[in-house]
Amino acid sequence: MEKRYTFVINWKMFFDFNEVIDFVSKNLDRMIELSNLFDAEIILSPSFLEIYPLVKIFSKTKIKICAQNCSDHIKGPFTGQVCVKSLSTLGVYSGLIGHSEIRRYKSETNEMIARKFDLLLDFGITPILCIGESEKDNKSGDVFRVLEDQLSGPIKIVASGEKKINGRPIYVAYEPEWSIGTGVTPSLSQLESVFAWINNLVRRASPNSNWKFLYGGSVNPSVSVEISKIRFVNGFLIGRAGTNFEEFEKIVKSTILGVDG
Numbered sequence: 001m002e003k004r005y006t007f008v009i010n011w012k013m014f015f016d017f018n019e020v021i022d023f024v025s026k027n028l029d030r031m032i033e034l035s036n037l038f039d040a041e042i043i044l045s046p047s048f049l050e051i052y053p054l055v056k057i058f059s060k061t062k063i064k065i066c067a068q069n070c071s072d073h074i075k076g077p078f079t080g081q082v083c084v085k086s087l088s089t090l091g092v093y094s095g096l097i098g099h100s101e102i103r104r105y106k107s108e109t110n111e112m113i114a115r116k117f118d119l120l121l122d123f124g125i126t127p128i129l130c131i132g133e134s135e136k137d138n139k140s141g142d143v144f145r146v147l148e149d150q151l152s153g154p155i156k157i158v159a160s161g162e163k164k165i166n167g168r169p170i171y172v173a174y175e176p177e178w179s180i181g182t183g184v185t186p187s188l189s190q191l192e193s194v195f196a197w198i199n200n201l202v203r204r205a206s207p208n209s210n211w212k213f214l215y216g217g218s219v220n221p222s223v224s225v226e227i228s229k230i231r232f233v234n235g236f237l238i239g240r241a242g243t244n245f246e247e248f249e250k251i252v253k254s255t256i257l258g259v260d261g
Ligand code: PEP
Pocket: 010, 175, 179, 180, 181, 182, 216, 217, 218, 219, 237, 238, 239, 240, 241
C-alpha cells in the first residue's frame, strides 16, 4: 500500500505573531495546493497565540493545527500553563509533547509527558510524542534504553485499552537531540534499525492501534527522500526548514514524488 505522508512544521519561537500571519497569508494558496494536489497531511504548529487565527484561516482546508505543548494538569492553580480542554475547544487537531527542548529547558520528565499524553487522548487531540536520545546516550550505546523509558508510559496508556482512541493516529516522532538544529542526520542504517525497533515495541504492546512514525532533526530537501523510503517512516517533523516555504514545499514534493528536491 502507498504511504500517505505527514509533514508537521514546528515553528518553535522562530516567528513572532505578525511573522506567522504574514508567512501564512503569503503562502496560503500554495500550502492548500500542496495539501490537495499531493494528498499530503500538513500540520502546522505555531506558538499558542497564533493557534486561534490559524484554526480560523485553515478551517475549510485539510491543513491541521497543532499545539507545541500543553499542561499536564486538567485545571487549577498553574500560572502560565495552557489546558488541553481549551486547545480542544479551539479546534486544535494535535499536540506535540516531549520535545527535547522542553525536556531540557523546562526539566520535563517522562511522567509529566505521559500525563499530557493521557489528557490529549481524553480531549480528542492527537498526540505527537517526541522521543530521542542525547549525543552522550548515543555515543554510549544507550539509545534503546532511553527510547524505551520515554515510550513506556504512553504505551501503557494505549495498551490499557481504557482510552477512546477510535482509530485516531498516534504519532511517535523520533528526533535524536544531537540532530535537532545541527544539520547532522543519523545514517540511513541507524534510522532503519531505530524505526524497526520502535515499531516492534509499540505494536507488540498494542497491535491494533494506528501508530504513525515521524522522523525529526535537520530535515531538508536533500535528505528527506531517502529517509522517507525507510520502512515504517510515515513523515517528518520539521523545524528550521519549515520557516522557508520553498524549502518546505521541496521536502513535501520530493518526498511524495520520490525524487530529490
Ligand atoms: C524540531 O525542533 O522538532 C526539529 C526537527 O528541528 P530542526 O528541523 O530545525 O532540526
